[in-house]
Amino acid sequence: MGIYSRHIFPRLCDRAMRRPEMARLRSELLVDVVGEVLEIGFGTGLNLEHYPEHVRRLSAVDPGEGMGRIGRKRIARSTVEVDHRLAVAESLPFEDDRFDCVVSTWTLCSIPDVRRALSEVYRVLKPGGRFLFLEHGLNDDPCVRRWQHRLTPIQRVLADGCRLDLDVEAVVRGQPFREVEVERFLLEGTPRLLGSMYRGVARK
């Protein structure tokens, strides 16, 4: 892991992901999170302040050391108790059927083996548990898609592995969830390449 990944990108990412429009979307997604909660790709902990009052404890995984350094400072200032682990979503260090909710925001794009990660999410959810996600991904317009495919190799380098062309709905539907609801919209003030959003809930 180089200096860029460890020191520069986490600060840039933290600043870029703090926009008011994104904060509003975080709060809306997390409003009805209940019970035992796991967040994958916890990053710098920007969701922490958006968990509702009744969530006092959560588990979190993220393999990024630099992200974790900023994240742990945010945990120290928060009233939510966080079991923060340096781990990848493709191999979750938790037993089967443990969580009521698993949360992912702007994370699936950065996971190298997203299908494996989602099968892990499914495994650790209790029957009836929910996977709540807010992600950017592939646009419907063929012209935008073409550019998303073309620019993904550059984006991967600039944004620490993030890809622009993930079909989020397809990968979520690829798991045996009982119900999947997905809403599509564009993120305000963001080019469609990066602002094509998928917000949804999948129930085990």
Ligand SMILES: C[S@@+](CC[C@H](N)C(=O)[O-])C[C@H]1O[C@@H](n2cnc3c(N)ncnc32)[C@H](O)[C@@H]1O
């Ligand atoms: C763009 S950041 C988003 C951070 C945070 N979820 C947010 O909403 O601000 C993407 C995050 O995914 C994490 N990540 C990368 N590979 C991962 C993996 N295999 N498993 C879990 N998280 C991963 C990165 O370390 C980074 O913190």
